[in-house]
Every structure is written in structure tokens, then in C-alpha cells.
Amino acid sequence: MRHRAPSSVHRSGLRPTALACLGLFGLAAAALAQADAPAQPPAGDRKLDTVTVTGFRASLESSISAKRNNDSIVETISAEDIGKLPDVSIADAISRLPGLTMQRVGGSANVISIRGMAPRYGVTLFNGREMVSTGDNRSVEFDQFPSELITRAAVYKTPEASLSAQGLSGTVNMQSLKPLDYGRRQVVIGARLERNDNGKLNPEVSANGNRLNASYVNQFAGRTLGVAVGFAHLESPSQEQHYKSWWWTKPAIAIPGTPDDAIALQGMELGVASRERKRDGLLAVLEWKPNAAFHSTLDLYYSRFEQTEARRTVMGDLTRAAGTTYQSVETTMVDGNKIITGGTISGFKPVALTSFNQRKDNIRAIGWNNALTLADWRLVADLNYAMAKRNEQNAELQAGFSAPISLGPSAIETGDGRSVFHPTVDFSDTRSILLRDPTNWGRDGRSQFPRVKDDIKTIKLSAARRFDNSWLNSVETGATFSERNKSMNRTEVYYYLKNNRAPTAVPTELLREPVDLGFAGSSIRMLAFDFQGALNSLYTTAAAAVDQAPGRIWTVKEEVSAAYARAGFDFHWGVPVHGNVGVRVVHSHQSSNGMLWNSVTRTPVKTTGGTSYTDTLPNFNLVMDLTPKTLLRFAAAKVIARPNVEDMRAGYSGITVNNTSKMWQGNGGNVNLEPWRADAVDLSLEHYFSKRSYFAVAAFHKNLKNFVYSRVIDFDFTGFPNNTTNVPVSNIGNLTTQANGGGGMVAGTEFSGTLDGSLLTPALDGIGIQIGYSNTRSTLHEGNDVKKPLDGLSGSATNFTLYYERSGFSARFGSRHRSPFVTTVRGTFGENVASRISGETVMDAQLGYRFDDGAFKGLSLTLQVNNLNDRSYRTRVGISSGSVNPDATLPERYTTYGRQFLVGANYRF
Structure with a gap:
């Protein structure tokens, strides 16, 4: 069945790099048609031959082998060596897989989307267990x-009943090493120096950083006992x-000096932010196998993460x-709208905002x-x-x-750049710019204190049996019991200047x-x-917004x-x-404690609620070996998120x-909220040329039976303070909340593969390319608003890597592109707001050399540049009223993060 994409969803063809790479794959397939014929392995042999290689090519071999030999449709990445994934971060590495994209937060890869769906639709496991x-x-x-x-991460695009938790879009499983998998003692140490080429923008945070890591793996008692310890330190x-x-x-009434029919910018801000991320990660593994039974x-x-941010911003109202x-106003026509794009702006009352934000995170898992x-x-x-x-503090003065x-x-941007201003005053003049409340916000500063706690306890029991010489080769049954508690406490205080706020x-x-x-202009300093x-x-200090706090406190x-x-x-x-084939039956009971504000007695009131439901989730994964090197996969399943x-909180405000x-x-919130539910079908055709070369084309369709929308629902307000x-005419009234509703579909196609140059000619040995392309469409919209496409949906995404490895030398160039998408971000006051993020292409490069013999054997040197093209992060915003074309969008955010340079060494012995 063919599905048409709605007009509101961005559609994009293949980018030039993708076309070129797919062309190379086509040529390779033709050239190898004769080479595939002789010396065929037995029809039932689906395993790849073992070849001893190292570095990025070893990672490719391992990943391709895992993809080929799995009964589910999966994508994997593997470490080149202990402590050496082929990217700076785990998010960067995962986002290179076909059908996956990352979202930058503060310039770094932070969350992952699978198959064009926002992170909320997926599940992340660590060593097979759901992660907090x-x-x-x-x-x-x-x-x-x-x-x-x-050491490895696998993305399951089709589920298996035995997975301890599953997502609607997919499941990511990160895995740590197991010491008994290694044949001998191994020790790896590494260090990297880091610099951001934007320099030091705020005095509190340096432009320089460092990374240190060490891993120890050993086996004892005749290889029956294995120990592994790893440590990683980051200052970025x-x-x-x-x-x-x-x-x-x-x-409604034009700004003085502007045409009556013109659309005008109503406010702006510009500034610089400097962040220092510090993280210490520790992993310990004890493995015991006294016998074969x-x-x-x-x-x-354990992970301890601390982020300190200094931010200085000039902002103000332009209404x-x-x-x-x-x-001397200037205008430009944009999509039939007259937009003010220039002129001398007066009457501006700026706020010079100094912010200091600090966040401390701890994660423990056993x-x-x-x-x-x-x-x-x-x-x-x-x-x-x-x-x-x-524990977080977001403070400002x-x-x-x-x-x-x-x-x-002033030149006001309507495209993809940023506006430019030339103020006639000095924002750094300590005689004229004073600590104060210049626009009568009712405070001289404020601070929010978000506190989050999340814990999961799980036990999984299973029994499995294998059968020889039977079409039924295995059976497995099991049960999982888990309890999760998550709480939020977001309070706020105001700051007032002493001496009566003078x-x-x-x-x-x-x-x-x-x-x-x-x-953002000539000679602007703050x-x-x-x-x-x-x-x-x-x-x-004084407590602030106490009537809003109950809506931000829940469990x-x-x-x-x-x-x-x-x-x-x-x-x-044949x-x-x-x-x-399998089935998973899931029974869920959810409950919540929240608060509402009694404006009569000016006190918070505790609220509670809960519900239960059961889902039956069958799944089927079928693989046909059309030839010893060509696989056809089919999968069908019911999935939930x-x-x-x-x-799901039981908290209320504005009653x-x-x-x-x-x-x-x-x-x-809505304590009766049930999951997103969908019927999913997948089809994939894969051809494996060799251990490091394959090509695959896949299609998927998810028919969502139950979705979650922002809606107004009937709600019983009995007992609520008036x-x-x-x-009231009735105790049944209108509650604006998230609620379940009708569904729709998400569907797409994916192309992926790698090509090792030696397949074409021995002269290209060590050279290769890796590519992934996906195109996704959907009929779903946030809040049933056709102007707000499905959260996180990028119409197209392309990943491309060109690599070279020979005689110890290595080089890689990578590019990741995703088309525009709308997603939910945190607003100024911690609330959820929709943001339309523009398409972006982020490039990076890496050079390295590994000593394979001599006095420096085991040493490898690396130079990396991330965000090589210094791609800006851009968002767009719609025209709120008075627009000829209400769907027209204008620039909102324009942020640059600079290039990230890393130079370092790893030593293995």
C-alpha cells in the first residue's frame, strides 16, 4: 500500500553525497556479480569468515556480522578497541546508524531519534536493562x-519478546565489555586535549578541556574469573x-515610523554562553564461570556529571x-507579507541579563x-x-x-542568518548600566531549582531450551517485574536588591x-x-510564584x-x-501524587490518582536466505511506548x-493516560558482498491505533477549591491536558551500506565508504494541529563516512544531515514549548596513526575536529497574526558553537 505524505511534512530527495554513494554501490554490485558465483559457502551457513583486522575496519566487520546474524532488523556499532568507539560520544556514534538522528543540546549530541520519531517513542537499555x-x-x-x-550498542528496529523493555520506534541497547571475552590481560590508557575555536567568551569558563580514560581487563583461576575496570574523565x-x-x-496599531500593513519583530536577545561539562564515569565488571554449566x-x-554555565545576554521588547x-524604515516581501527588515530603532529598554546555571547529575546502576x-x-x-x-540551579540577575x-x-534578518544592531550606548559602562529592574518585571533577579529523582528496580527470570535437528530450534519463556519511581520538584525564588531595590x-x-x-553588531560589549x-x-531572597509551584511538584x-x-x-x-515468533503480555499499574493551589486559603493541596491496563504484544521475525549472501527479512509486531x-502527573494549576x-x-496532568500503541510491519532486503561491504534497502509502516494529544477533556472537579x-453548573468541567486519541501512520524507507574499496581494485585497499539514508512521512500531528507535524519527524536524514586505513595510518570524514523538524524543548520558565528546528548538516574529521611494532607498539595518535563546518543551530517561528500566509516562518534562533578540536593518544599493553 502506498501512502502519501501530508503537505505539511517536509519531503526531500537524496542529497548529492547520497546519490554519489548509491551510484558507487550500484557499480560495485555490477562488478561483483561474477565474483559472487564461485566458491559459494553452504546454503545454511550464515556466519562471516573470521579475518584479523584492527581499527575502524574491525569495528565495521563486527557491526556488519552482528547485523547479518541477528533474526531481528538491527543496526549496531562496535568499539575499535577497548575504550575506543569510533566517535567522541556514544550519541555521535549511534546517530551515524541508518534511520537514526541526533539532536544537539548546547552544541553536543544529547538525545537520539529512531526512524524520524522523537526520543520519547524509544527505549534505552544498558546491558539489556531499562535505564533511568x-x-x-x-x-x-x-x-x-x-x-x-x-563496547557495543545495538538498535533494535523490530522487537523481540525477550527484550526486557521495548519502544514504539525502536530500542537502543548499550553494552559494556565482558572480561572473559578477551584472551589475555589488557590495559588501555588514553588522554586527549580539547579546544573550542570560539575562544573564551565568558571569563568563568576556559576554551580548553581534556579527556582521560583507563581500562583494565584480566582473567584469573584458569580463565574462570574475569575482572574489568574502566574509568573515563571529561572536562569539555x-x-x-x-x-x-x-x-x-x-x-493592531502600527509602531511609530512603520507602515500600517507591515509585520514587525516584537523583541530580541543576543548574547554569549560558556559551559564547562565535567564527567567522571566508572565501570566495574566481575565475571565468574567456574564450569560450563x-x-x-x-x-x-557510576557517572557523576556537572555542568556550569555562564551566560550574558542583552534582550528587550520591541513592541x-x-x-x-x-x-528610515525598510521592508521586504516574504511569502506575500511585508516584513520590516531595517531602520533606526529607538525607545529600546534593554535588560542586560547575567545568568549562572549549575547542574549536578548522578547515575548509579548495578x-x-x-x-x-x-x-x-x-x-x-x-x-x-x-x-x-x-540537582540544578538556573539563576539570573x-x-x-x-x-x-x-x-x-539595524538590519533585521528574515532568512537563515542573524540580525545586526549598532547601539549608540556602551553596555559595559559601569557608570550608566546599573543593577536594577529596568522593565518592571517585579524582581531584580530570580532562580529556579529543578530537582529530579528516578529509580528502577527490576527482576527478570527466564528459561530457554535449544533443540537439535528440528525446525523448532529454541523455546524461551520468562517474566519481568519492574518498579519505577520518578519525581520532580521545581521551585523558584526572587532576588531583590538591598536598600529598597534602589x-x-x-x-x-x-x-x-x-x-x-x-x-551581532559593531563594538558591542556587555x-x-x-x-x-x-x-x-x-x-x-524571597519565595516567588508560590501558586505555580504545586504544578511543578509531582511523583x-x-x-x-x-x-x-x-x-x-x-x-x-526452497x-x-x-x-x-513470540508474544509479550504487559500489565501496567501507574499512580501519581501531585498538588494544586487553593487560592482561597493560599495553600497547596495534595492530589492523587492512578489506573491500570494490559497490553498483549505479539511479534514475528522472519529471515529468508535467498542466496548465501542475500537475505530477505519480514517482521510484524504490536508495539507500545x-x-x-x-x-502522567496528578498535579493541576489555573483551576x-x-x-x-x-x-x-x-x-x-492525566494519571489515566495510556501508551502510544501501533501495529508495525518491516521489510528489508540485504546483500553482503564481503565482511566489510553490504547494501540494504528497507521499508517500514507503523499504524498507530492510539496516540497522545494535547486536548480539552471532561474532568470531575468535585472537591476542588473555587x-x-x-x-458551577456541574462538577464536570474542562481540563486542558494530554489525552489519548485517534491514530495515524508513520512510514518510511531506508538505504544503508558500506563499500570496501578493495572489492573494486587492490589499489583501493584500505579505502571505503559508509552511508545511510532514510525518508520518513507521517499523517500524525501534535495536538491535531496540521501546522505542527509529529514531534521529532525529519523527512529525510543522511549519514555518510569516508574512511582510509593502511600501514597504521587512518583518516575519516563524516557528514550527518537531517531535514527540518518540530520538537519539544524547555522554554524560559521550564515549560514545554514547540520549536521548529531548521535542517542541518554537521561534518567532522579524524586523522590517526597506530604503531604496530617497534618501541612504540600499542600506541595510537589521534587528531579530531567535530563540527568541522561550524554549522549553526537555527530555529524558525510562525507569524502570530496579520499574515497573508499564516504558514510562513521567520527566523527565531541562530546559534553557533564553534569547532571542537581534540588531539590525543591511546596506549594499549
């Missing part, structure tokens, strides 16, 4: 996991220059109400797996406990002038070198000072029981056929009785 998150919901933040401690700088347009509209593995993981005026083999049976007991904590200023001749000059001893904002010193000596508990059965088969039906934890309708209304004199 320091984020606000379920999505794992991959920058918490050092790539040096991960991020230096950001950003510009943001607040919003665009055609005012018993195998026990205990693994422990008529704020006093803005224009002279897993114990015991396997006992009795005759043909294998019994497994797996226990797991994982816990994550996040305000400064400004005593009177409005002029931004001078404007105050920054004391000389607290001043720092002004920061340079010249990227006042810089010791944030903590000023806060301690010049401000008092959600999930108890999930699952039983499964799985059967593997292998038979000959061609060899193998695969598995549990809702965002935050959306009131409407003056006109006399009906209750409010906002809040802060008005209105008598």
Missing part, C-alpha cells in the same frame, strides 16, 4: 555515558554565540507598548546476571537497580539603563573583563561581574509485570528460513470557574 534518566521524562541523555566505557568546554527573535506580528556476571556503573519607534545450564535448558535470573538524581536607548541602524552599581572588586557581543559575589553581597510510580514466550525456528522451504512521565460559562476549567463567586 536525569531528564524530566524517560529519554536517556546519552552524554551521561562515556563512549570509552561502551562549549562556547556559544546566540541570537533570538522573540516573535513577529502585525500590530554456571555463568555469573556482576556489573556496576509599540514598550515605546519602540523607527526611522546488575547481576546468573545463568545455569541443565542439559538442554538454560535458566537465567537477572536483577537490576538503577538510580538517577539531578538584571541590569539596565535609566532611560531608553537607540539600537542605531539601582546599584557593581562594586569595582566584583567587575570582570567585559564580554564581546560584536558578532558588563561582566562575579555573579555569586554580587548575589551574596547585594541581594536578598509518578509505575509497576510493570510482563510475561513472554518466544520460539525460534530454522528450516528449509531456501533456508529462520527467525522467531509509555507516555511522558510528566504528562477556576469561568465567569461566562460557569464551568470549571484548568490545566494539569476561587470565584461563580456557582
